[in-house]
Amino acid sequence: MTTTKNPSRPSLPIVENFTRRAAVKGAFATLGAGAFVAAISPLRQAAKNTTAAEFMQQHYTELSPEQKADVIARLEAETKEKYGADVTIADDRPIPGTKFVYAINLSVCNGNGKCVEACHKENNHDRDTNQSYIRVIEMPKGTMDMEKGSTTYTGTVPKDDKFYLPVQCQQCDEPPCVDVCPVKATWKEEDGIVVVDYNWCIGCRYCEAACPYHARRFNWKKPEVPAEEVNPDQSYLSNRIRPVGVVEKCTYCLHRTRRGKLPACLEACPTGARVFGNILDKDSNIRWILENKRVYILKEELGTKPAFFYYFD
């Protein structure tokens, strides 16, 4: 400022006739440029971790078939690059006239946890954390309040004074997790499966908080799966390897069940406690169970209308 007040005195060569107005102008220009850079910095951060194609990707339900093919090709290439595994990512759509329903026989389940392991392997979960969509809860007899149980039991099962309650996504007909999602990254499909677009999810975890069954999982870090252990039989909405920072969930193994196969947890169950089928087929196993067994619905009072039933012999 002193230089502008005394233009007659010898001064630094470049600042000649530097008016207050010019100074203010310059200051605002610098401020504006700085603000612009700060404003777009999230984009630059995102660009470091994601490609432009991934960043610009549309919501799954708005993708045209060509765009879907592009996305899937890109995801397959990324899996090859990041995990060294050749995988096929399909886009399995609901089978018309199906509504999937699960039932577990609590008189038979002995808590051995084979389903948890099968889910872990089938769905390409992070090997380090032994992540799985299923929790088997060891429950004290005399209550059905799942909050009273424990998941940390070990050793020989079943224990005499306990029973075992496997809990996974109940594919509710009134899903609270879908209601709370601020970006509609999760929705319910025609066959009853609640799915997540893992590329649309922003990782806010509202759904995780909303789920009364604690069925949703958050990827705190990039899932690590050795190339030889990656299940190559994948689907976009199901068991493709999920990115870090998104919420994921059980999809009744839609990459299997929408091709007519049984879910991985059911095939792994050594006790035969698990039953899966199409409730719209009146001759199905599941219909017979609902009509002839004593059936229990977990947290029925919440009105979530699960497509998941527990029964007793």
Place this chain on the structure above:
Amino acid sequence: MPRIANLIFAGVVCLIASMLLVAVWQSGTRANTHAAPEETPQVAQLPSEATTTHPVIIRKPSGPPRIELAGMDPQGRTGSVACSTCHAVRKPNLENVSAATLDEFHQGMTFNHGKIACYACHNPDDSDALRLADGKSVAYENVMTLCSQCHSKQAESFAHGAHGGMNGHWDLSRGPQMKNNCIDCHDPHAPSYPKMVVGFKPKDRFNAPLDDHQDHEGAESHDDH
């Protein structure tokens, strides 16, 4: 003030220009991927008019059991024999109910199947077959017929997929289903389902300290948590 407005205007122009650039680049990359060999996603096919229905295959035992011989022959060979090898020449003792009353063979076996005797199920007239309650002979392969006489509740559940494990397809128009039979899971001589040891545990934040506990306390159970 108009000067500041100019600056803001310049900023907006810059922003629009950068957005346009990104958009152009984006369309460029998309065009590129279009040129690449197109891979259509594998879509689940619709059932083809349900004309072909695949079977439900119930696994069957391979046949009558073979008894491993305890000793070896002079050449050092072991072998197994059919039940009838011995039982053709031994008179059946209908009184036997447990290992305690056996004086020579089968003594190491565990019997824990109600109060039934050996010949409730085994056939005294044909040792390579089983016997139904009405005296009819039934082959070992059809052991489920025998079990179902008493365990009709389980048999009914089994018939509706509510008892016993299975593999394969839920949708029989797309593929077959394989089911276990009774003795795949239940030892007929001690049929209660065996205890198992938990092998796999997720390490989420609720049970992360579990490994530490185990290190300190050994393989103790933590069921009272």
